[in-house]
Amino acid sequence: MEQKFRLALLDMNAGKPNQGMRCIREIAHMFSDDFYIEEFDVRQHCEIPDTSFDVYISSGGPGNPLEGDGVWDKAWYELVDALWMHNKVHRYGKKHFFFVCHSFQMACNHFGLGSITRRKSTSFGIMPVHMTKFAYADPIFKGLPDPFYAVDSRDWQLVQPNLNVLARHGATILALEKIRTHVEYERAIMAVRFSKEFVGTQFHPEADVAGMKVHFSKEEIRKQVIENFGQAKYDSMMEHLEDPDKIDLTHRTILPTFIKKALEALHADQPVLI
DSSP states (O other): OOOOEEEEEEEOSTTOOOSHHHHHHHHHHTTTTTEEEEEEEHHHHOOOOOTTOSEEEEOOOSSOTTOOOSSHHHHHHHHHHHHHHHHHHOSSSOOEEEEETHHHHHHHHHHTOSEEEEEEEEEEEEEEEEEOTTGGGOTTTTTSOSSEEEEEEEEEEEESOOHHHHHHHTOEEEEEEOOOTTOOSOOOEEEEEOSSSEEEESSBTTOOHHHHHHHHHSHHHHHHHHHHHOHHHHHHHHHHHTOTTTHHHHHHHHHHHHHHHHHHHHHHTSOOOO
8 A cells, every 4th residue: 555645734714714725625635545634724723734744735815914913924934944944954755835825925925035015906806827938847837828817816916026035045936917018017926936845826726617606606796796896807707717728727737736746756755665
């Protein structure tokens, strides 16, 4: 019987209703034959996994990514630092980490990769995401078209990359937000590979069509979206949900490939039993 590894899911939603954790959970359980999976409620109950897990996925969540209560956020940063240092000093048994949206912004700020600023208006909907030259060869992104489409829902953004810090860490920018010729604002950075094992996105790669349809078909949600963003935005989003080459492709590609590649690396580190 092959060894099973351990996968930690970090729920950063602070108890707020969301589709993200359901999607992340379902993707992770596609690999339940390979992993023991545990879930941690970070912001509500300060549940933080230890460093014995092999793969970590930290979700999106509400609020200002620059603020915490001094307890859960401190513990989260300490975990990130411990895993980063583990990978620096250990040749084998590397730890793999994926950061989604809120977690991505926290990690980028923590590593000093750029500025986290509040957007002039909320970015919301199914948006085109443009790949950089680094994404074309990236093991997670290379199966996607340019641009690909993803669910975006954020009031904050990573801008003004610190190229010196990126170079020092060996980090690369993988994707940028849609081109907006009608505004003068800087395009946000939508994905970063921090290292071979650490990667994150400012969008929601976990979002699935079924969940989005159910959520945005609810009358109160539909009214809320139309009131805040307009009928055209709502209609466009629902239309995009019908296209298998948009968020369904992203859902099937990014997080599943991250877990597959982590699993391949973990198996490659194991001694051969004869």
